[in-house]
Amino acid sequence: MTPAVDPGHAGLWTLAWRRLRADRLAMAALAVVAAFLLMVLLSATGLVAADWEDEVAVNFAPPTFLGTPPDAAGTNAAAQAVPDNPFDPLAAELRALRAELAREHPEANAPRRPTLPFGADKWGHDIVAKTVKGGETSIIVGLVAALLAVGLGTLFGAVSGFYGGLVDDFFNWFYSVFTAIPSILMILTVAAVLQQKGVLTIVLILGLTGWTGPYRLIRAEYLRHKAREYVLAADAIGASSWRRMFGHIFPNVSHVALVQLSILVVGFIKAEVILSFLGFGVPVGVVSWGSMLNEAQNELLLGKWWQLTAAAVAMAVLVTAFSLLADALRDALDPKVK
Amino acid sequence: MGVTCCVMRYRYDFSGALAPLPGSVMPAFLLRRLGQMLPTMLGVVLLVFFLFNWVGGDPAYILAGKMSSAEAIANIRRQLGVDQPYYVQLGIFIKQVLTFDFGQSWATGEPVGQIIATRLGPSLTVLVPMTVLETLIGIALALAVAFVRGSLTDRAVMIACTVGMSVSILVYIIVFQYGLAYRLGLFPVQGWSDSFADNLLRYAPLPILIGLTVSIAPTLRLYRSFVLDEVNQDYVRTARAKGLSERRVMWVHVLRNASIPIITHVMANLPALLIGAFLLERFFGIPGIGREVILAVERSDFPVIKAITVCVAAATMVFNLLADLLYRAVDPRVQL
Helix, strand or coil: CCCCCCCCCCCHHHHHHHHHHHCHHHHHHHHHHHHHHHHHHHHHCCCCCCCCCCCCCCCCCCCECCCCCCCCCCCHHHHHCCCCCCCCCCHHHHHHHHHHHHHHCHHHHCCCCCCECCCECCCCCEHHHHHHHHHHHHHHHHHHHHHHHHHHHHHHHHHHHHHCHHHHHHHHHHHHHHHHCCHHHHHHHHHHHCCCCCHHHHHHHHHHHCCHHHHHHHHHHHHHHCCCHHHHHHHHCCCCHHHHHHHHHHHHHHHHHHHHHHHHHHHHHHHHHHHHHHCCCCCCCCCCHHHHHHHHHHHHHCCCCHHHHHHHHHHHHHHHHHHHHHHHHHHHHCCCCC | CCHHHHHHHHHCCCCCCCCCCHHHCHHHHHHHHHHHHHHHHHHHHHHHHHHHHHHCCCHHHHHHCCCCCHHHHHHHHHHHCCCCCHHHHHHHHHHHHHHCCCCECCCCCCEHHHHHHHHHHHHHHHHHHHHHHHHHHHHHHHHHHHHCCCCHHHHHHHHHHHHHHHCCHHHHHHHHHHHHHHHCCCCCCCCCCCCHHHHHHHHCHHHHHHHHHHHHHHHHHHHHHHHHHHHCCHHHHHHHHCCCCHHHHHHHHHHHHHHHHHHHHHHHHHHHHHHHCHHHHHHCCCCCHHHHHHHHHHCCCHHHHHHHHHHHHHHHHHHHHHHHHHHHHHCCCCCC
16 A cells, blocks of 8 residues: 555545445445434434333234224224124123223223334334334444443453563463353353343343454454554653553554444344343343344244334344445455455 | 464464474474363363352352242252352362263252263254255355356345345244244154154254254355455466366365365364254254253253353364364465
8 A cells, every 4th residue: 555646645544434435335234224323312312212112002903004094993992892792691791891991991092003014012012113112222232242342352452462471371361261162152151140130231241251353353453563663653752551552553453443343233233132032131121122032933823923024124134234334344444354 | 374274373372473383293283282272271160160159149049949048058058068168169160070070950950961961962963964064055155156256146145145144043943933834834843852863854954954044144155255265376376277177176176275274164163053053952942952051041050051161162172173183184284
């Protein structure tokens, strides 16, 4: 690479952004990822899907769009109304019972929503809102856990590569211990030990077990950089070790951390879904794509396919876009690597 | 030399220097590698001990259940040795690892060694055919894609792989189990028997099919990169210059060299696969190692998880060593 030919002396990030801009697929992926992140932001601040727990439809309402006329009263009670059977000796009591129920549970008579693109779940919750809320949990878990893992990996890798010697030996030993245990077994083991369930627990599990990949690459980068002239120059003017490591070298290797981050987010979202599905993830009462799939597994046997479809499609779209973006980022930031 | 080789060499090199061995003596290499495995194994034991005896809290409360007297808890603590100081507990655990006697399952009372031994067969019944098929199909597809590298087809296949990898394995399992087994009745929905032939031919095919569907996309991507590492090498140009057909170049010259990282990759990943199939085993009721791990986590059955973690870690290290040896045997250029 010859910077002299480049008139603007464009830096790494400018060049990478130019390469990314030229890749139409990457830009489309970036748009999808941005849309999902915006959705998470709106959902987390309560602007969207805050009312996902409202019963807006009958149990397991199938997908309906405008144009399907809601029933006369548009209420749950009306949907369940059975015409009086003149031969039924208990008809009067049944009517009284229904009236009492309607008095005690006024929410059952709340107006039903006419448009439900993905129907309702077994409590009558709108599945679109539920998917948004579940996405919020899954994506936040994936992002925060990936930040933690990359942060740890960067710190360990920087210290290990920069200082070398015994420090390096220690972290390499630590790395070899963690990689000797397959990651999924590691995750399940830690899940078994940490008895309490919670969003924070699962972030910790994923973050504390996932640092090995970033560590290996960041350490290699620090090994390459620590003897470069600019680092020696920083040393000569009296910059401290930490300043050289994170003030001078880190900006030059941060692209590796960014690519690792984008790869880990994808892996962690998938892992969260599996953990929550198995019941080792988010606690009861918190919805995530994994807990939705868990519910949907049994619903499918009843022929209720919509919750499964909504959660599966939302997750597949996000993960596809994120993976394509991660690939494009790697290509744009590290043009030497195929 | 491929990327994998450097990675492997890197992974086990503690000195940080990539000095080749003098004269590349096999026993010396073996000794050095075994010597490197000891601290790692000790680290695994320490990590597992730290997790279960320190982070995990007092196991007596888990064992005794909710309705328990202080006397019962003290009794259990004495039996487990939890009332001893940490160094004594560590000594007990190391002794367990060395004698391969991890005690009894807290949930069923079955000896842990026996649990692992009996769960290995069902796991392998699914995993061995799956790995063989996956490798063969992966190689064939990777070469086919490498034939047309850079073309629209190549790009489309790679995007299809990314999409295929993005769908959760849970969705594949749920949909395939529901569609192919429950609705169409092509396979039993789940189950396992005592007869090996029955297991292999009746119960294993659907899990194997799903496993292949899930794993073929990442496998194809990886193998394609192995093949593409080779096609730009000098010997490929030489082979073309000799006038060999493209087909012969790919299927004979390139395949031979690309198969080196492929074989070592398969070898090194076998132990992880043993656990990785846990979802298949759980959904299809296959009494394998993976399902045992899930059950143990659900029941807080610590001895079983501890034993499986230590054994799988040991197996991972041994298989990594075997993979390196194999690498060395098939590729004389490699200096370990």
